[in-house]
Amino acid sequence: MADLQVIQDKIYEIRGQRVMLDRDLAEMYGVTTSALNQSVKRNAQRFPEEFMFRISKTEWENMSSQFVTTSRTKRPKTSFPYAFTEQGVGMLSSVLRTPIAIQVCISVVKAFVAMRTYLTTTTSETLAARLESIDRRLLELEQTRIAGELGPVRESVLPEHLSAEVRIVDYSARAVVIFTDNRQDRRLLKWLGARYNGWLTWNGERVAGWVYPKSCIAKLDKYLPTRRPAL
Template sequence: MQLQGIQRKIYEIRGHNVMLDFDLAKLYETENRKLKQAVKRNIERFPSDFMFQLTREEWKKLITNCDNLPEGVKFSPATPFVFTEQGVAMLSSVLRSSKAIEVNIQIVRAFVYLRQYALTYKELAVRLKDLEGKFSDVAQAINYLLKKDQQETEQKERRKIGYKPE
């Protein structure tokens, strides 16, 4: 799968970029049930910052906001597991297939790309804020000069009072 296709399957939940278990199972070309069994057998490898299960409310919100979820999973009685970048990396050691290793490399690259994009975006936002401040100063100076010029023009156009020598 291409990097962009993987990136579309990364969601932000609880402040983490995560992937859903059924998306990972599809990428690894295994059944979701088998993926979950492997995780449960090795649960000590998956602390809460590597993997967590969505609450009903989180799952409903995700279903409401995402059009690209498969129809079959939307009505599943169990809420999905979600895996952070570290959790995805741990999955390759649990699944132990060449496909899992190959797919993991692509997924980790997608997470890294998203992180770099986010850093670039934050950097850009800081620079724009700095420029905004500088332009604010320039705008104030230009307004001051325009007002001063306008006042001088008004003074010149004013009718002069006093004696006019002929």
């Protein structure tokens, strides 16, 4: 009895179904192809098209790529062979009167099942890997999109108040000068309307600071920290 791998090598894909050819089955059942087909014809009602069908010329030519040896690709001298589905193979055991019919049927069905299980498992694993890859890529794209959208938002969000580092001094009758090296402070001061000046003179020294009008000091007070260096 041929092992499963040998049987699987004789299973082909035709019309979206896995099938075996009459001549291969005849060899396994120990009968001639003609005898096998005669038994099928005598029991035609047991073999609907879902169980058995004759291969067309186009299908035969397309099958050439599935054959292992080139000798088997030769066109039949008479008509094209019959193809039996898994159900058709099972039905053959009930019409062929050979000592090994049942055992052959069991082996062939096992080969069909093994191939179907392998293809299902392989397809599932491949599909799962592809889905995981797609999910990962979509997540990366979504993260990139969100980062792009939040970038300007982050820049536009201002701190709630100035830091404790700010130092405010009375500069003139109309303005105060605010000193800070804090980046967030500078953003908030700019939003409040303070004007940066890198050429201020304070106590005889050249300094840089933010000039802010005293007329708007009430607005500035709302953003001052609870504790800050004394003026």
